[in-house]
Amino acid sequence: MKTCFRITVLxxxxxxxxxxxxxxxxxxxxxxxGAPIPLGGVGGAYVGIGxxxxxxxxxxxxxxxxxxxxxxxxxxxxxxxVPTEIAVINRLLTMEPKDQLLLFCGNLITGTLKAMSDKIxxxxxxxxxxxxxxxxxxxxxxxxxxxPYYFSVGPDYSQQVGLLLRYIKKxxxxxxxxxxxxxxxxxEYGRDPLADLKEDVKKLGIKIVAEEEMAxxxxxxxxxxLNIRKAKPDYILWxxxxxxxxxxxxxxxxxxxxxxxxxxxxxxxxxVMGMITAGGPAADGLIGVSTSVMWHExxxxxxxxxxxxxxxxxxxxxxxxxSNYIGGWMLGLxxxxxxxxxxxxxxxxxEGVKKALEASTWDFDGMYEGATFSYASHKxxxxxxxxxxxxxxxxxxxxxxxxxDKELK
Amino acid sequence: MLSVENLRVVYQEVISVLQGVSLKVPDxxxxxxxxxxxxxxxTLLRTIFGLLPVYDGKIIEGNVFLDGVSxxxxxxxxxVKKYRITYILEERPVFWYLTVDxxxxxxxxxxxxxxxxxxxxxxxxxFPKLGSLMNTKAGFLSGGxxxxxxxxxxLMTKPKILLLDEPSLGLAPLIGRELFGIIRNLxxxxxxxxxxxxxxxxxxxxxxxxxxxxxxxxxxxxxAQELIHxxxxxxxxLGVAGGDQQRFRDAKRYKRRKRxx
Amino acid sequence: xxxxxxxxxxxxxxxxxxxxxxxxxxxxxxxxxxxxxxxGEFLVVxxxxxxxxxxxxxxxxxIALPLGLGAAGVFGGIVERSVIKPLxxxxxxxxxxxxxxLSNILAxxxxxxxxxxxxxxxxxxxxxxxxxxxxxxPSTNVWAGILSLAFFTMILLFLYKTRWGLVIQATSExxxxxxxxxxxxxxxxxxxxxxxxxxxxxxxxxxxxLGALSSQISVVGLRAIPVVLIGGLDSIAGALVGGxxxxxxxxxxxxxxxxxxxxxxxxVVPYFVLLIALFIRPYGLLGRVRIERV
Numbered sequence: 001m002k003t004c005f006r007i008t009v010l011x012x013x014x015x016x017x018x019x020x021x022x023x024x025x026x027x028x029x030x031x032x033x034g035a036p037i038p039l040g041g042v043g044g045a046y047v048g049i050g051x052x053x054x055x056x057x058x059x060x061x062x063x064x065x066x067x068x069x070x071x072x073x074x075x076x077x078x079x080x081x082v083p084t085e086i087a088v089i090n091r092l093l094t095m096e097p098k099d100q101l102l103l104f105c106g107n108l109i110t111g112t113l114k115a116m117s118d119k120i121x122x123x124x125x126x127x128x129x130x131x132x133x134x135x136x137x138x139x140x141x142x143x144x145x146x147x148p149y150y151f152s153v154g155p156d157y158s159q160q161v162g163l164l165l166r167y168i169k170k171x172x173x174x175x176x177x178x179x180x181x182x183x184x185x186x187x188e189y190g191r192d193p194l195a196d197l198k199e200d201v202k203k204l205g206i207k208i209v210a211e212e213e214m215a216x217x218x219x220x221x222x223x224x225x226l227n228i229r230k231a232k233p234d235y236i237l238w239x240x241x242x243x244x245x246x247x248x249x250x251x252x253x254x255x256x257x258x259x260x261x262x263x264x265x266x267x268x269x270x271x272v273m274g275m276i277t278a279g280g281p282a283a284d285g286l287i288g289v290s291t292s293v294m295w296h297e298x299x300x301x302x303x304x305x306x307x308x309x310x311x312x313x314x315x316x317x318x319x320x321x322x323s324n325y326i327g328g329w330m331l332g333l334x335x336x337x338x339x340x341x342x343x344x345x346x347x348x349x350x351e352g353v354k355k356a357l358e359a360s361t362w363d364f365d366g367m368y369e370g371a372t373f374s375y376a377s378h379k380x381x382x383x384x385x386x387x388x389x390x391x392x393x394x395x396x397x398x399x400x401x402x403x404x405d406k407e408l409k
Numbered sequence: 410m411l412s413v414e415n416l417r418v419v420y421q422e423v424i425s426v427l428q429g430v431s432l433k434v435p436d437x438x439x440x441x442x443x444x445x446x447x448x449x450x451x452t453l454l455r456t457i458f459g460l461l462p463v464y465d466g467k468i469i470e471g472n473v474f475l476d477g478v479s480x481x482x483x484x485x486x487x488x489v490k491k492y493r494i495t496y497i498l499e500e501r502p503v504f505w506y507l508t509v510d511x512x513x514x515x516x517x518x519x520x521x522x523x524x525x526x527x528x529x530x531x532x533x534x535x536f537p538k539l540g541s542l543m544n545t546k547a548g549f550l551s552g553g554x555x556x557x558x559x560x561x562x563x564l565m566t567k568p569k570i571l572l573l574d575e576p577s578l579g580l581a582p583l584i585g586r587e588l589f590g591i592i593r594n595l596x597x598x599x600x601x602x603x604x605x606x607x608x609x610x611x612x613x614x615x616x617x618x619x620x621x622x623x624x625x626x627x628x629x630x631x632x633a634q635e636l637i638h639x640x641x642x643x644x645x646x647l648g649v650a651g652g653d654q655q656r657f658r659d660a661k662r663y664k665r666r667k668r669x670x
Numbered sequence: 671x672x673x674x675x676x677x678x679x680x681x682x683x684x685x686x687x688x689x690x691x692x693x694x695x696x697x698x699x700x701x702x703x704x705x706x707x708x709x710g711e712f713l714v715v716x717x718x719x720x721x722x723x724x725x726x727x728x729x730x731x732x733i734a735l736p737l738g739l740g741a742a743g744v745f746g747g748i749v750e751r752s753v754i755k756p757l758x759x760x761x762x763x764x765x766x767x768x769x770x771x772l773s774n775i776l777a778x779x780x781x782x783x784x785x786x787x788x789x790x791x792x793x794x795x796x797x798x799x800x801x802x803x804x805x806x807x808p809s810t811n812v813w814a815g816i817l818s819l820a821f822f823t824m825i826l827l828f829l830y831k832t833r834w835g836l837v838i839q840a841t842s843e844x845x846x847x848x849x850x851x852x853x854x855x856x857x858x859x860x861x862x863x864x865x866x867x868x869x870x871x872x873x874x875x876x877x878x879x880l881g882a883l884s885s886q887i888s889v890v891g892l893r894a895i896p897v898v899l900i901g902g903l904d905s906i907a908g909a910l911v912g913g914x915x916x917x918x919x920x921x922x923x924x925x926x927x928x929x930x931x932x933x934x935x936x937x938v939v940p941y942f943v944l945l946i947a948l949f950i951r952p953y954g955l956l957g958r959v960r961i962e963r964v
Contacts, residue, residue: 044884045786186933213933219877219890222680222811223924223936229806230673244787250881253792257799257808278882280790320787460849465759489852502847504840506958514833515840519852522833566851 029099031069031348033335034076034092035106037328041079044244044274048321049107050075052328055309060336067343071336073105082111089116093124102342102353104128105335110189113137113150121149127354129334131327133157133268133291133379135192144358144378151357152379153330154291157189157239158196159404160267160383163289165197165204166407167385167399168235168265181210181233181262183224183251190216190240193267197237209233216240218247225254236264243274243320252282263287268383271395276388277320284390287398291383292330293367295322296394302329302367319393330364337362371401381405410435411457411494411570411603416471418449418456420464426452428625429471433618434570439592439602441612441633443646444622450605451499453622454572457603458496459485475570490519495568499575501555502562505548509539509558512547516562525565532561535591553584560591570601577608589615609646613637621646672804677925678918680807683815685917687876690818691890692897692909693825694870699903700842701862702754704765709870710891711776716742716871717878717887718784721791731793738875739868746867747860754863755856780885788884793875814876821872822910825865829906838862842904896940900947902957911955915947916940 037049053073060071074092078085085108092101104120108130113120114137120128129151136142138156155163165180172178180201184190190213201208210231212224228236236255241248248270255264264286266275271288273295279286295317297303306329310317317325341356342348360375373381381404386395411434418427426449434440444450455461457473459480473480475492488494504512513532517525533540536557542550547558556576563571573592577585585608593615596602606612613619619636621629629639636642691709698706706712720738723729729737753772757765798816800807829835841848841858848855870891877890897916901908923932923939953959 040781040786044788044886045781047785213928215934215937217889217934217937219881219887219893220684220920220924222684223677223921223928226673226676226680226925227929244884244886246788246881246884246887248882249788249790253810253881254808257810258806274787278788278790278884280792280882282792458850460846463759463846463849484854485849486852486854495852496850498846498850502844502850504843504847506843507836507839511836511839515836515848515853516851518833518837562851 028065029069030072031066031339032072032074032096032101033332033339034089034096034101034104035073035331036076036078036085036088036104036112037107038080039077041081041084044242046107046244046321046324046327048317048324049328049331051315051317051321052306052325052330053332054328055306055313055315056329056332056336058313059309060332066336066340069339069343069348071339073332073335074101076106078107078109078112080109082109082115085109085112086115089120093126099349101126102339102348102350103335104130105331107131110134110137110192113147114188117147117150121147124350125149125354126350127151127338127357129153129331129338129357131331132189133160134189135196136188138377138379139196144376147378149354150378153334154268154380155383155404156379157193157267158200159381159408160289160291161193161197161237161239162200162408163383163385163402163404164237164265164267164287165200165206167287167289168206169204172234174234178206178235179209179231179233180206181212181228181231181236182208183212183214183228183236183238185216185240186213187216187240193239214241214247214251216242216245216247219250221247221251221254222258225251225258228255229258233259233262236262237266238264238270239267240269241266242269243272243278248275249278249280249282252279252286256282265289268292271386272323273393273395274320274323276390276393276395279390281390283388286388287385288388288395289383289385290395291380292323292326294386294395294397295326297397300367300369302364305329305365330367333364334362368401371403373403373405377405410476411601412474413453413457414472414474416453416456416473417469418452418461418466419469420452420466422467426466426625427456430622430625430627431471432620432627432630434601434603435618436569436601437596437599438617439596439604439615441604441606441609441616441619442622443606443609443612443619443636443642445607445645448622449625450622451574454496454574454603454605458494458572459483459488460496486519489566489568493567493569494572495563495566495570496572497559497563497574497576499578501552501559503547503550503555503558506546508544508546509550510543512558512562513565517565519566528565528567532564535564535594536561552580553587556580556584556588557591560595564595568600570603571595573602573604575606575608576604577606577611585611607646609642673925674922676805677921679805680811681918681921682914683807683811683917684921685914686815686818686822687873687913688893688897688916689910689913690822690876691870691873691894692901692913693822693906694866694873695894695898696901696904696906696909697825697838697862697866697869699898701838701859702765703762704754704769705903706866707766707769708749708773708776709894710888711773711780712742712746712867712870713874713877713891714780714883714885714888715745715776715874716867717791717874717883718780719745719871720875721789721878721883724793725789725791731795735875739871742871743864743868745871746863746865749867750860750863754859758856777885777888780888784885786885788882788886791878791881791883793879810880814880817876818873821869825869826906828865834861893940896944899954900940900944902951902954904958905954905956908954908956915943919943 038046057073076088110132127149133156135156135158138152139158168178210228214224266288268291271290276283293300293303338353338357342352368382382401384401385399387398413432416427416430419425513529589611613633616633619633620627719741723737724734795813797809798812799809841855845855897912901912919939920936924936
């Protein structure tokens with residue numbers, strides 16, 4: 001009898017600890033934002049993104065949170081791997097309460113978006129802001145009609161490539177039509193803009209003279225570069241690589257040696273600080289389109305905020321991580337902003353956040369330098385073309401912010 | 410004088426191989442150790458030569474002394490270099506993929522560089538046949554030539570004591586006889602030799618003293634002459650039949666073995 | 671024809687780098703009878719040690735290179751003493767298996783210390799670009815070939831012309847035999863691992879100079895597996911032959927097969943060559959036939 005009593009007391013104590021009284025949290029609910037980011041794996045570690053989130057979280061919560069609610073970014077490592085990211089998302093979806101985990105806001109690789117599209121768009125219906133610029137998800141074939149819960153922070157790859165093609169047309173001085181070599185990775189995101197690209201060049205009068213696939217694990221790309229050299233291109237467009245992949249630098253160095261005069265143009269992920277630090281002199285003169293601001297543009301209010309916050313928290317951003325740090329801030333603030341708008345309309349649910357994002361015209365407090373745009377396409381239509389300077393260790397803007405909705409008409 | 414006192418050795422902490430072996434190898438003599446397979450002959454040589462750790466073996470009792478200094482702790486490279494003992498493995502330890510010349514040079518690792526050419530000349534004087542084979546890979550030599558090379562290599566280390574493990578194994582009888590002649594000549598030049606053999610007849614004919622090891626114990630010792638005339642040695646090692654050849658023979662052999670154990 | 675020559679020769683230059691990498695493995699295999707699966711990490715560690723002396727400290731190349739390779743050698747020695755030596759006298763397979771674990775530990779350590787982002791790695795060397803009209807060989811590739819060949823020759827000279835080299839050959843053939851003649855097999859093994867680590871580190875430096883240095887280039891180390899298996903695990907000449915075969919096969923595949931739609935086939939083709947080579951000679955083209963009693 002005595003043992004029985006003891007066991008009962010013990011069990012109830014255990015229960016008290018394991019399932020604490022539910023009323024304690026009800027007052028100020030913490031808003032959770034799932035954030036899978038790459039901290040290792042094939043594409044390299046992007047710790048800067050994590051710092052961006054952490055500082056953004058501290059910044060918002062110091063201001064008192066979003067309408068009284070504290071914000072928490074649930075950072076998880078996705079290792080550039082689709083299975084890992086899916087596991088992370090599934091775990092968060094299962095573990096976190098539905099009224100707290102309102103959106104995902106992170107790396108979200110194209111492959112994950114594809115694999116999880118039914119679950120996220122039809123079953124769970126949770127808005128997911130990603131760093132993917134996949135044409136399949138956000139371009140003509142996809143878009144809000146097909147994937148109502150997917151959002152992106154920039155134009156899709158086809159649009160980015162479109163901007164570059166128009167840039168080529170603009171700077172091309174020779175009489176003959178520009179000869180373009182295309183290099184891409186044999187991955188989902190690498191092949192993504194190809195179909196649209198081929199249509200686009202016809203329209204613009206650019207000739208594709210070489211098309212090379214280059215494995216992301218390759219350690220030697222001489223053969224590809226020699227093939228390109230044979231085709232005598234005026235420009236090389238490369239797409240689908242990350243600065244953390246060794247092949248990126250190998251490619252830059254090889255091109256620099258075999259074809260020193262041919263400019264290389266890249267999409268968003270090639271237009272980051274890491275490319276300059278890894279490529280060194282070989283990255284000099286690289287041209288790229290980016291959907292984000294650069295760290296040295298301190299006149300930009302958004303960059304200024306990031307600088308101030310980094311300084312305040314004693315954070316030294318090493319060369320190469322700046323783009324990632326800004327990326328973290330962008331995703332963080334965008335998520336927080338959506339929650340804010342949703343809370344203002346009194347609908348602080350996943351559905352409310354989605355509506356808030358769609359209605360938003362928010363420009364990160366002036367990041368796009370006053371340009372106006374609509375967010376109805378589920379992606380920010382703004383991008384800009386930069387050129388790398390190795391001497392200055394930065395990307396210099398070649399154009400003002402371009403609104404793809406207008407430019408690519 | 411090399412002496413072994415009450416040596417007990419185990420492999421892998423459990424397998425007891427030598428169970429209290431004591432023997433003496435007097436300077437300038439040929440001492441022979443007879444024993445069947447698995448009696449512990451090779452283990453005894455390994456112990457003297459400091460190779461036990463390589464085979465996961467351990468001395469749990471007793472000592473190996475050279476002129477009163479215990480060799481128990483020393484690594485084989487020290488034993489060769491400082492105490493001048495060299496051990497010739499049962500399998501002829503020539504390096505198959507090296508030429509005869511390289512073999513000799515490799516064996517002289519413990520010698521200073523300047524002495525090597527002189528040593529080689531000395532060895533070639535003893536084994537003139539090797540001279541014409543200097544650039545042949547050792548793997549292509551015949552068994553007898555390999556055995557010569559082996560002994561030549563051992564001499565390159567300039568040993569005082571030579572431990573020989575079944576040198577006549579796998580040699581044609583004629584070459585075997587030649588080999589024992591060489592051994593005797595080396596001994597005459599002042600080399601102490603500790604010979605482990607199964608070919609008791611040849612071994613005892615060159616040796617001064619002999620020991621018989623059985624099951625990890627020394628069961629018999631004496632001068633070579635005494636051993637040659639010992640009834641048991643005659644029966645088991647020299648192959649001379651004992652008194653009874655009838656049906657009791659097997660049982661009696663068993664009994665004798667028991668007495669030794 | 672010119673095309674073919676171009677691809678063939680650039681394959682040759684890469685092949686020399688692979689040969690150097692293979693040599694490191696062959697040395698270890700001959701001495702310890704262990705296949706060093708941590709070759710990729712050895713490569714990264716070696717390259718980072720050089721990076722440290724050359725880029726961080728800014729030492730001149732002629733000082734930084736020996737220092738870096740020496741440090742890589744010390745690293746190899748430490749690995750031998752701490753991981754391989756305790757396994758002496760055990761089956762050789764256990765050493766091979768332990769290098770697998772070592773590979774994981776080192777990979778984790780590298781990830782923790784240097785991260786997985788690439789480091790800019792451009793050694794300033796005199797321009798040796800060979801521009802022969804239709805044929806062109808860029809400076810870094812030419813240097814890669816030259817440096818690899820130089821290291822390879824240096825190690826060969828050491829092995830075949832010095833006393834220690836002879837002792838290494840002897841010990842590699844049989845440790846018990848070497849022990850008999852007072853050769854300190856443990857020091858020899860230590861030396862072999864140090865040389866092999868320096869050798870792998872040298873190829874790491876050369877490979878990094880072709881691209882960037884990052885802990886991810888350890889995957890290149892795995893390219894050494896077909897190299898040494900084609901040539902024969904215990905053959906030094908085999909490492910050279912295997913390296914050249916792999917380099918040329920990769921280059922030609924990249925030129926003629928990949929454009930036909932077999933993307934990434936370049937990574938696989940060494941294994942195809944390996945398969946064919948093993949059909950013809952199961953111990954590798956120049957490997958010794960081993961007869962083992964079970």
